[in-house]
Every structure is written in structure tokens, then in C-alpha cells.
Amino acid sequence: MIAFTVIGGYLGAGKTTLLNHLLANSEDKRIGLLINDFGEINIDADLIASKTDSQINLTNGCVCCTLVDGFHVAIDQLCEVEPPLEQIVVEASGVADVHNLAQYGHGPDMQLDAVLVVADAETIQAKAKDKYVAGTIQRQLRAADLIILNKTDLLSDSRVAAVLAWLQHDFPEARVFCTSRARVPLPLLLGIHDLERPMTTSDHPHAHYATWHFEQASPVTRESVDEFLAGLNASVLRAKGFARLQDGTAVTIQVVGRRSEIETTDKDISGVQLVAIGLADLLDNEALDKLARSRFA
Amino acid sequence: MITVFEARKVITMNPSNPVATHVAVRDGMILGVGSLEEVSGWGDYELDTTFRDKVLTPGFVEAHAHVMAGGMMSFPYLGYYDRPLPDGSIAPGIRSYEQLIETLKAVDAAMDDPEEQLVAGGFDPIYFPDQPRLTRHHLDEVSRTRPIYLHHASGHLATVNTAMLEVNGVTRDLKVEGLGRDASGELDGELREPVAMGLCKTGMRAVQFSNSTPQALSNFAALACNAGITTCTDLAGAAILAPKQHRLWQDMTTDENFPMRVIQYNIAAIPGESADFQALADQFVELKQTESERYRFPGVKFVLDGSIQGFSALIMEPGYFSGEDHGQLLTVPEQLKSWLMPFHEAGLSIHMHCNGNQTQQLALETIEQILIEAPRPDHRHVITHAQLTTQAQLRKMAKLGLCANFFANHIWYWGDQHYDITVGPERANQLEPCASALREGVSFSIHSDAGVTPLGCLHTMWCAVNRVTPSGRVLGEAEKISPEQALKAVTIDAAYQLHLDHEIGSLEAGKKADFAVLDDDPLSVEPMQIKDIGVWGTVLGGRKFKAAGR
Numbered sequence: 076m077i078a079f080t081v082i083g084g085y086l087g088a089g090k091t092t093l094l095n096h097l098l099a100n101s102e103d104k105r106i107g108l109l110i111n112d113f114g115e116i117n118i119d120a121d122l123i124a125s126k127t128d129s130q131i132n133l134t135n136g137c138v139c140c141t142l143v144d145g146f147h148v149a150i151d152q153l154c155e156v157e158p159p160l161e162q163i164v165v166e167a168s169g170v171a172d173v174h175n176l177a178q179y180g181h182g183p184d185m186q187l188d189a190v191l192v193v194a195d196a197e198t199i200q201a202k203a204k205d206k207y208v209a210g211t212i213q214r215q216l217r218a219a220d221l222i223i224l225n226k227t228d229l230l231s232d233s234r235v236a237a238v239l240a241w242l243q244h245d246f247p248e249a250r251v252f253c254t255s256r257a258r259v260p261l262p263l264l265l266g267i268h269d270l271e272r273p274m275t276t277s278d279h280p281h282a283h284y285a286t287w288h289f290e291q292a293s294p295v296t297r298e299s300v301d302e303f304l305a306g307l308n309a310s311v312l313r314a315k316g317f318a319r320l321q322d323g324t325a326v327t328i329q330v331v332g333r334r335s336e337i338e339t340t341d342k343d344i345s346g347v348q349l350v351a352i353g354l355a356d357l358l359d360n361e362a363l364d365k366l367a368r369s370r371f372a
Numbered sequence: 373m374i375t376v377f378e379a380r381k382v383i384t385m386n387p388s389n390p391v392a393t394h395v396a397v398r399d400g401m402i403l404g405v406g407s408l409e410e411v412s413g414w415g416d417y418e419l420d421t422t423f424r425d426k427v428l429t430p431g432f433v434e435a436h437a438h439v440m441a442g443g444m445m446s447f448p449y450l451g452y453y454d455r456p457l458p459d460g461s462i463a464p465g466i467r468s469y470e471q472l473i474e475t476l477k478a479v480d481a482a483m484d485d486p487e488e489q490l491v492a493g494g495f496d497p498i499y500f501p502d503q504p505r506l507t508r509h510h511l512d513e514v515s516r517t518r519p520i521y522l523h524h525a526s527g528h529l530a531t532v533n534t535a536m537l538e539v540n541g542v543t544r545d546l547k548v549e550g551l552g553r554d555a556s557g558e559l560d561g562e563l564r565e566p567v568a569m570g571l572c573k574t575g576m577r578a579v580q581f582s583n584s585t586p587q588a589l590s591n592f593a594a595l596a597c598n599a600g601i602t603t604c605t606d607l608a609g610a611a612i613l614a615p616k617q618h619r620l621w622q623d624m625t626t627d628e629n630f631p632m633r634v635i636q637y638n639i640a641a642i643p644g645e646s647a648d649f650q651a652l653a654d655q656f657v658e659l660k661q662t663e664s665e666r667y668r669f670p671g672v673k674f675v676l677d678g679s680i681q682g683f684s685a686l687i688m689e690p691g692y693f694s695g696e697d698h699g700q701l702l703t704v705p706e707q708l709k710s711w712l713m714p715f716h717e718a719g720l721s722i723h724m725h726c727n728g729n730q731t732q733q734l735a736l737e738t739i740e741q742i743l744i745e746a747p748r749p750d751h752r753h754v755i756t757h758a759q760l761t762t763q764a765q766l767r768k769m770a771k772l773g774l775c776a777n778f779f780a781n782h783i784w785y786w787g788d789q790h791y792d793i794t795v796g797p798e799r800a801n802q803l804e805p806c807a808s809a810l811r812e813g814v815s816f817s818i819h820s821d822a823g824v825t826p827l828g829c830l831h832t833m834w835c836a837v838n839r840v841t842p843s844g845r846v847l848g849e850a851e852k853i854s855p856e857q858a859l860k861a862v863t864i865d866a867a868y869q870l871h872l873d874h875e876i877g878s879l880e881a882g883k884k885a886d887f888a889v890l891d892d893d894p895l896s897v898e899p900m901q902i903k904d905i906g907v908w909g910t911v912l913g914g915r916k917f918k919a920a921g922r
Binding site: 085086087111112114145146147168169170171172174175176178179181182183187205206207208210211 | 541546547548549550565566567568570571573576641642644645646647648686697698699700701702703704705706707730734
């Protein structure tokens, strides 16, 4: 299975900064990056193993250009990279329908990880009413598992609060991470892959995020997992975990913003192991402990 | 050697000399148009009386078509309306699922290899509103073992049978949204939008590949010749993105038996995707160095939105009449100027696909900015489709020197749907506003967008002149144009948009000897008969090309 992540957002929102940040920090992960123009990103020359018109092979993955043959061909190309990639990250164009793009993540041997939409805190509200792109922007925000509200440092706190209130009102399901200079902790960007080490401060020195861990030795019912997920609030931006069900099967639990998935796995686990990450000032560990204990105990 | 062609009537589209009976031709060039006496002074000639009872017009110029029209001819046709085929016969329209299944059964029976997949095209569920959706079960009646891929006319959907799902490993546990399902969650065989269609890779690839074969271009040319077309655009050409196709077409078009001039407006990048357009504009200029008599590259094509019937065109307030608005620009508005400018500055002609008038507004405002920063007389950039152009937009287009290329065939093929469903009565009556363009002084052509609708300039003229729909409605009496104006739109005014009006589009001394050879006079038959006028074929550069079956 290759994880599939879509990064969308309008022109100027900060997608390219985000991608450059990702390329500079994902060295222990084999990533295929699909972009529409090589010119815009900075790839460390030391990382480049080889290069063609439509593909740059990196020591830890590769970067493909969608320009020449379109998405189908580019994605097929990435699926055939050896050794196999762990994750494909697609940079959507500024007006792309990210929901449609995300469907590639449901294809054979793929798993949709997340639809991330970067929004410029200063302009997003105006763009959502623009005569040309209102529909496009609203569709992007509706499709986002996580909205990365960027450039908040350019706004007063009260202005940021007003944008958040507007997002909450118009897109009640949205999960929002506020940041500036597109600094997003990698586990938020690419998913939690190491439950023991979901992130450290070196991932993100100025992060306003927090983590929550939960472990339990005994198996649980499928219903209790569903109830636990339904009980999570907007402060949880991502969660990942495993559970042994009472019928003997093991499942992976994955939460990205408002979307959650439960899939069977062959992981060797006796009970429940969960990690959640969320906003530092909002993630309520006590409440999460209480929720988990009440459902799983 | 001079040949003088004699005809019952020659309609020249040269306003100084509108009608004649004889055309003198030497080496593919017109020496003179007039009476026999007037043209005989050029020297010894051979009188060709083949067209003695025919009517000659300038060879038709189709200013918006696609090689797909020829590519799809490799597959059985299952569309609702009759469609002319390259061999001159007519594929009958499919009016029921039973007929569809019977037609496919006959194709299946005629195939030797039982494993080979069957790909067909042209189907459109919009014409079967009272039927349940076509599903894999219908196609399974044709074959349980042979994979079948039915590509829809819209290009956005396909219906496949169970064997096609199986051979591509498509199962119900895939969560791709565009996979159609029945009430119990089983796949029903409908694939919506490219991601889902691409899951049945073997079928989708066959459709895509069909445009790159030599047969695609030769079928395209045969269809054009059968319709009296001597110059035909390929308006989303692949010469830049697929250099291999460029070389193939170069070879094919240099053959003197090749019956048409191909004018290719290539796309520079996949619609919606950004690129280094400055470098691409340089490539377009280089490409022009490879031009020949029958293969030219005047400019670039940009697709800026979707379609009206797909609700993906961006239209102005108050928006769609019914149905959900999926209006979508394929460009970031702030970027469009930087995308177009390199082509404008390189002296290339820009054709912008705008189905929705809000998209068109962006194109107009962007071109206005471009012209302020980089004035260029006589650019003749084109808004193509331009279906919902408003009066205000026509006034602006006239001032900016923009041309319109109206999708007149829509009046017949989707006019009723536009009236009842997509844009409502008022805007449907103003669809393809040819008469308003005349009033406001906007130069325009009219087109088929073949293979979306069949190639056939007489039919397209008929649409613009009569504006009738299949239900019998006249869609906007006030936007009707005269047969003369319609003929102008498929000859000299279409040539004007392609920057070729000094060479083709009218019959005058010094221009190419390109004629459409018609059984009757489109300017004097009953307007409702225009589409039924027989086409003998064409003359291209002085050479006769008889239509298939004549």
C-alpha cells in the first residue's frame, strides 16, 4: 500500500513553501512528489541521483512532473519506482478540485492518507467570495481533511480569530491548523508513522501542537472504536493506532481531521495503542483519557 | 497547365465579385474567377466540366474540430443521432438499449479473437432520461467473457461490462468515488470521471491511443472531404506534448493525396496545469519552422473551463437554471495573463476555450490587460465556444479586436436541454448569439467541435440559420443569421481567425484553388434544406477529391 496525500490550496497560499519544507525534512521516508513544474521547488543537489524530463530520482524517493502525460501516467510511473515508495504527495494546481484528485488515493494498492488544503489567512475569506473562484475555493475547503491556515503571523490575533470563526461557521466540519511560513510538523503533513515517536521538538521548533498517548492491554469491541472516534472533537488533527477486537481481528485506526478509517491489519497487538496530535492550547489530554477509558474499559 | 473549372454557379465570398461560372487554376492557385470569356485570357487551358451542374463555394473551413473525430471512428458508434462515417455511409442513431445491445452483439460476433476487448463510443445517457442508467448487466447481455468499454460522448463517463471490471481487477472494495454502484453497493459498471475510468485501464488507454494512429488522421481527413471541408483545425493539438504524433502527421500531410489542410492549435500544457510558458512559446515559434502547405501552426489553445451540459462551465449570476453548479476555471485568474503573454508577444494567435460567460469575462479582462501592456494590432485572438456571450461582452470584444467562434451545433444537439435544464429559456434563446455579433461588429465563425458533434459545415450553417431544436422549438428567433452570413462564417471569416484569409476562404485571383463542390446552392435552397445538400467532394489546391460513396 502506498499512502496518498494531496496538497491543495490557492495561488500564494504557501504550497511551494510547504513542499520545500517537506523535501528538506523527510529524509527517512521514501516519498514520490508529483508537482506541475520543477522550476518552483528547491531540491538539494546532493539528493539528486538521476534526472529526466519528467522525473528526478532522489536518494530517498523521486519527484515527477505531471505536465507531459497527465496524472494517470505520472501516478503509474510513481507506483513502479524501485524500491517502492512509501508515500505519494501530489501538489494540486491552485484551482484543482482536490476531492477529485483524492480519488486516486482509493485506487488499487493505494491508501488515501489526507487532503490538506493550505489557505492564506489574509485572503482566504475574500477568495471564497471572488466572482471567479468562489466555487473553487469553497469546494477545496469542503474537501480538506485538514486546513492549514498559513501566514497567521501577518494578522492580529483578533483577525485570526475572526477567520477561524468564519471557517467554523461556513465549514463546520473543518479541522484547522494555524501556522506561518507553512511550518507544519511532518507527522501532521505525512501522517503518524511511528507510534513510539510521533514527533519531537526538532520536527518543529515553534509548534503549537501537543500529543496524546493511550495504551491498554485488553481487546475491545468494534462498536467501542466507532464510539471513540465519534467522540473526538476538532482539537484532534490526526490520530493513529491499532486495536485488537474481541472477535480476534486486529485493526488500524487512522484519523485525519474529520475523516477516520478503520481497516483490518495483521499487526500483532493484544489491546489498544493510540496516538493523537492536535493544537497545543486545545488538545485536552484529560478529556481524551476519559473518552478512551469510558469506551474501551 | 491551366484548368478552367466550369460550374452551374460559383459563390466566391469575394464581395467585389460575388458570383461567377468559371474558375481558372494553375499549380493549385486561382488565376481568375468570372465568365469563361473573362478567365480564358490567361492562356491555353483545359476545360473541366465535371462540376457543370454543381455549385462551387470556397472550400469550407472548420475552425474548431479535433482529430478525435477520426480517432473515435476506430470504434463502433452508439450515439443517439445519425453520424456520417469516413466511408460515406451513415451510422444510425441508437434510440433504445435493445438497439444498443443488438448493435454490440453484431460487433462481438464479427470479432475473431474471443479475448479481444470491445471498445465503443458515442453513447450519451442525457438522451435516455426515462430509462434507468445503462449498467454492466446490459453489456453483459452482449458478452460475459469479452471485456467491453463503452466510452460516453461527453468524454467524462464510461460504462463497462463485468468482464472489463474483472480483467482490470476492479472490485467493490475499491472506494474510488466515481465507481457507480447499485443499491446494495455492488459495482454497476458506470465509471465517472478520469480516476474511475482509468481503473479500467485497458479500455481507457485504447480510447486515448486511438487519436495517435495514422487511421485517426486519415479518417478525420475523409470525414472532412465528405463534408466539403478543405481546411480543418485540430484545436487541441498534441504536436508539442507528443512530438511523435507531429512527425507522423508531417509525413501524412506531405502526401499529395492527403485531402485537407490541417491547422493545428496545440495545447501547451495539460489544462489547468502551470508550466514554463515562456519556454513553451519559444517552442511554438520553432514549430512554425516546420510548417508546410497542408500542416500549419498559427497559435496556441488554452482550455479555461468545462462544459455547460456538464455544469462545469463557469457562468455568470444567476447561474445554472437547475442542477448543481460545478463551474470550474482551469486557470488561476491572477496567473492567466502570465500564461498568455509569451504567446501574444511571440506573435502567435491564442484560442481560448470558454464555455461559460464568467470564464469568458476573465479572458476578456485578461486580454485587455495584455493589450494595454503589449499592444499588438490585428492579433485576432479567439474566444472559442463563446456560447453564452453577453451583449456587453460582444461590445468589449469588438473594441479589443477579439473574434468569436460559436458552437452553433449546440443549438440542435443540446438546445432543448439548455432551455429546460441548464441555463433556462432566456439564456438558451441567446445561445451562440451570431446575429448580435454581427450587430456589434465581432468577426465570428461557427463550429462543430467534432468529434463532440459530427463534422459538417452545412449542418453547422443550418443550425445558425434556423436555430431549431429536436423538439421543434426555435431557439432565439432574434439570433438567426442569413444563409450568406452563415456561409461567410464557415469560409472567409473562419479563415480570418486562423490568419489565413489572404490564402483561403474565398475564391479570388492569387488564392488557393480550394472548393467545396455542392449539389445545390446553399444560398437559394429553403433554409431548412441547407443541411441536406449533397456534397460531391472538394477541390484542394486544384486537385479533385471525390467524397466517399460518390
